[in-house]
Amino acid sequence: MSTFAAKRLQKEMAKIHQGLAPGIFFVNSPNLQHWQMDIQVLDSNPLYAGKTFRLNFRFSNNYPIEAPEVTFIRAPDREIPMHPHIYSNGIICLDLLSSGNGWSPVQSVESVCMSIQSMLTGNTKNERPEGDEAFVLREGRSVRDIRFVYDDPTV
Amino acid sequence: MSSPDAAAIRPSSHSFDLRSLTYITHVDDNLCCPICQSPLVDPFTTSCRHTFCLACITDALKVSKSCPVDRSPLDTADIKMAPVVLANLVNDLTVLCPNHALGCSATLSRGNVEGHLKEDCQYVTVDCPGCGEKIMRKDRQGDSEDCVHVEEACRYCSEKHRKLDMKSHEAVCSAFTSSCRHCGIECPLSKILAHEATCDEAIVNCDSASVGCPWHGPRKESTTHSVSCPLTHLRPLLEEHNSRIANLERENKLLRRRLEASLTARAQTDIIQSNTTTALDNQTLRVLTEQERIRSDMERLYVSMQELDMKQNTLAMFMGENMRTQEEVAMIGAAVNNLQTQLHGLQLLTIRRQGMDQNGAGNRSDGPSSQVKRAAENGVLGRAGRECFSDMFETRD
Ligand SMILES: [Zn+2]
């Protein structure tokens, strides 16, 4: 990892230890370019009330110039939230996360979590994106499962 | 990160990334770049008035041609150097030497980092003058041209060591002895410092020297002194006071620096403002005169408007009166007409009666029939006139 990206992530980590916005929690980071965060929806949206969801962040050498890769992941007591822009394999369709015009290098892990939090807060539809099953068959497996295999040598 | 492996040793080039420095004091968020979140390096300001490190905003613009903060369209041509005050402020911040992890303990102002790495830092890699292998500057033997990887014998124990490792060997060499400065005992160099620090004969100050006790003497007597020393009990209190004062002084210094910085910035804006002010004065004066003139014009217009208003009111009054007069005239006309009809009716009656009287008492020469006929004609006319005006009577009621 480049010293530039590492330095920026260390800064963010230091800020996280001073406190995070309500409903956002740091879970762990096996290494600096791989973080996990938990988020909760704060209002009483019946779709998400009482539930916690886990986000997986991966940072490239060019972070924060490039957007991080952010997906929801399954874990004990952690489901993939129902949302018309979230595939059942955890992939999120959010403009902010697309390197290009959506992402801005002034964003941070915390601000991304807050954006995803408000994306859930505003949702009322208990549904997946159109073509979810086909997409997950085609893409999902390769993105999530394979990533975990080489990511985490302890498993 | 802390192990000085080959990859971690920095090349002693100029292209050192200042953005990865470690700052030893807290830096105000206003002095930090929103992209790297570190204190600004070569601050540049955009046309939308956001400030970034030159390197950060250049990298960001390669990916997206918009301001990372407000997303307004932005190109490399739209950024220019930030005010010098700001650059000075961030260059004065105190940092650790970038080779801190390798062992350099230097702290210096950021502006001096490059000079330190180039000239002084003992932990930058240089070439071994003999074989060209990479070594740290501290391992070079002065200006000697010899290879530091060649082994030679220790001056004290004759053990073979590389020149490179000789210093660290001497620090532990058991044959390299020295005598205590206080009691004169001989012991290896590696242990002499530890002995001197506890030597009974060493001259020490009273524990309370920092708060004013003038006593000093051999260490072995210091315990006896401190039992009788009047300052021993007061010391914790005095020390607390001292540290509090030191804290306040530090804070004061920090605040003064900030104040100076903001005063400088303020002074600059003031200069700009006063320049603009003189330029504006003349224009303002002209604008004010113009405004005064327009206001007096307006007042005059207002007065004449009021006059016109009054005249219009009088006119309306007159017109109302005129209308009423016309109606009255019409009414009177109708009444007159009515009266005329009645009058003709009466005349007709009178004429008939006269005719009957004359028929009874002898006829008059003038033929009465022509008279009746004339009157009847008049009567018909009179009724027609009344019918014509009856409309008006009805509507008026
Ligand atoms: Zn920056």
Ligand SMILES: [Zn+2]
């Ligand atoms: Zn901007």
Ligand SMILES: [Zn+2]
């Ligand atoms: Zn150094």
Ligand SMILES: [Zn+2]
């Ligand atoms: Zn050599």
Ligand SMILES: [Zn+2]
């Ligand atoms: Zn030796």
Ligand SMILES: [Zn+2]
């Ligand atoms: Zn001694």
Ligand SMILES: [Zn+2]
């Ligand atoms: Zn004393």
